[in-house]
Amino acid sequence: MDVDLHQLFTRAAAEAARHRAAVADRPVHPSPDQGSLDAAFGGPLPTGPTHPDRVVGALIAAASPGLVGTVGPRFFGFVIGGASPAATAADMLAAGWDQCAYNEVLSPAAAAAERAAATWTKQLLGLPGSASVGFVTGAQAANTVGLAVGRQRVLANVGWDVARDGLFGAPRVAIVASEDRHATIDRAARLLGFGTRSIEPVAATAQGAIDVDRLRTALDSLSGPVIVCLQAGNVNTGACDDLRTATTLAHEHGAWVHVDGAFGLWAAASPRTAHLVAGIELADSWGTDAHKWLNVPYDCGLAFCADASLHAATMSYAAAYLTGSGSVSDPVLGDLTPESSRRARGFAVWAALRELGSDGLTELVDRCCDLARRMARRLESGGATIHNDVVLNQVLVSIGDPARIDGVIDAVQRDGTCWVGGTTWHGRRLIRISVSNATTTESDIDVAAAAILAAATAVEQSAG
Numbered sequence: 232m233d234v235d236l237h238q239l240f241t242r243a244a245a246e247a248a249r250h251r252a253a254v255a256d257r258p259v260h261p262s263p264d265q266g267s268l269d270a271a272f273g274g275p276l277p278t279g280p281t282h283p284d285r286v287v288g289a290l291i292a293a294a295s296p297g298l299v300g301t302v303g304p305r306f307f308g309f310v311i312g313g314a315s316p317a318a319t320a321a322d323m324l325a326a327g328w329d330q331c332a333y334n335e336v337l338s339p340a341a342a343a344a345e346r347a348a349a350t351w352t353k354q355l356l357g358l359p360g361s362a363s364v365g366f367v368t369g370a371q372a373a374n375t376v377g378l379a380v381g382r383q384r385v386l387a388n389v390g391w392d393v394a395r396d397g398l399f400g401a402p403r404v405a406i407v408a409s410e411d412r413h414a415t416i417d418r419a420a421r422l423l424g425f426g427t428r429s430i431e432p433v434a435a436t437a438q439g440a441i442d443v444d445r446l447r448t449a450l451d452s453l454s455g456p457v458i459v460c461l462q463a464g465n466v467n468t469g470a471c472d473d474l475r476t477a478t479t480l481a482h483e484h485g486a487w488v489h490v491d492g493a494f495g496l497w498a499a500a501s502p503r504t505a506h507l508v509a510g511i512e513l514a515d516s517w518g519t520d521a522h523k524w525l526n527v528p529y530d531c532g533l534a535f536c537a538d539a540s541l542h543a544a545t546m547s548y549a550a551a552y553l554t555g556s557g558s559v560s561d562p563v564l565g566d567l568t569p570e571s572s573r574r575a576r577g578f579a580v581w582a583a584l585r586e587l588g589s590d591g592l593t594e595l596v597d598r599c600c601d602l603a604r605r606m607a608r609r610l611e612s613g614g615a616t617i618h619n620d621v622v623l624n625q626v627l628v629s630i631g632d633p634a635r636i637d638g639v640i641d642a643v644q645r646d647g648t649c650w651v652g653g654t655t656w657h658g659r660r661l662i663r664i665s666v667s668n669a670t671t672t673e674s675d676i677d678v679a680a681a682a683i684l685a686a687a688t689a690v691e692q693s694a695g
């Protein structure tokens with residue numbers, strides 16, 4: 232097949248650019264008929280080949296009605312971030328270059344990019360310069376890696392080699408975590424063979440940070456191996472655990488401390504918010520996302536570990552054919568992640584950081600926090616109630632009759648000016664707003680707040 236690669240790739244890039252140029256002016260959610268999307272993609276796989284130009288044309292045509300404006304400035308659901316121009320282009324290049332970031336043999340360039348991006352990230356997040364960094368798919372993977380390394384250590388401390396002997400017959404490990412932990416901790420506990428029954432939930436404060444007095448009581452009642460999971464950035468409120476006090480307590484009890492900082496770890500990048508994560512450097516492992524607040528394309532997270540050789544000993548494997556393998560004392564990229572074959576994510580992280588610079592990152596964090604507070608003020612002055620201290624980029628809102636809040640969320644989503652999700656927080660259904668996209672402006676916030684208030688009014692009126 233005669234393929235003009237230049238034309239093919241240019242078309243893909245042009246389509247991506249076209250989508251972005253229009254994204255702020257279309258409904259944030261397309262609300263398509265899922266059946267027709269499935270039909271456009273579905274049907275039997277043709278037996279013969281299709282020219283790549285036609286494949287890409289068909290993909291664009293089939294996907295266009297079903298694309299969500301997550302890259303745009305008014306998507307406030309989940310903690311989505313965006314995908315910055317340089318990081319997106321870097322990811323396109325990673326695919327175009329077809330680089331696998333297993334080791335220096337497979338991609339010397341990817342190795343150098345990961346190392347540089349890892350060094351910068353540790354500096355920006357206030358983590359120890361000697362920490363190891365694995366470029367994983369996201370915070371779920373990063374939390375799983377952190378807990379896996381912690382499992383290795385706390386069981387070794389009681390004379391059990393979990394890598395060799397597994398968990399059958401092992402002393403039980405307690406995972407102490409806030410009742411307001413992210414659900415990925417529970418999934419990691421399931422995947423790693425602890426089981427969710429190993430989780431010892433500790434009460435949280437009204438803002439969703441771990442109650443350190445309750446943590447002390449919980450630790451005092453435990454005797455065996457313990458992993459403490461702390462959080463920087465509660466997914467509802469943005470609250471951060473008192474990392475210094477909690478980590479110090481945990482270490483006094485010989486526990487491993489992992490911090491889930493999927494988005495909240497980035498608070499460290501600004502002098503205005505760094506106090507929220509004071510003591511972060513004391514932990515043993517950390518997980519964060521690059522695809523949230525740093526605005527790197529999916530899927531990209533970082534797993535850090537203070538004990539680099541334990542990290543490598545836990546995650547690496549050896550095989551005779553793996554040319555260029557590392558060792559525990561000198562690990563290769565793939566010795567720090569659950570998978571060996573992976574896209575060279577370091578290019579995109581490096582590009583996102585280069586694009587911003589350290590001041591730009593500080594400014595991005597500050598701006599998102601300012602915009603979250605602006606959203607809270609606008610909604611409050613329109614009659615809404617804010618349910619959290621807006622310390623970071625998260626806002627919890629109720630408006631009107633509590634029984635109709637899901638109706639309001641639905642109306643906001645259908646209106647299309649912005650997209651917000653719902654959550655249940657301490658027994659209440661609430662609107663949940665997350666500001667983490669670098670392209671969001673004050674006027675986006677104002678337009679979105681007005682749309683939320685208008686939706687609430689419309690729902691009240693139609694309810695009579």
Ligand SMILES: *Cc1c(COP(=O)(O)O)cnc(C)c1O
Pocket residue numbers: 310368369370371372413415464465466491492493494520532
């Ligand atoms: C998003 C999030 C996660 C999970 O991250 P993924 O990137 O989806 O794997 C974990 N913890 C917190 C606090 C989060 O916000």
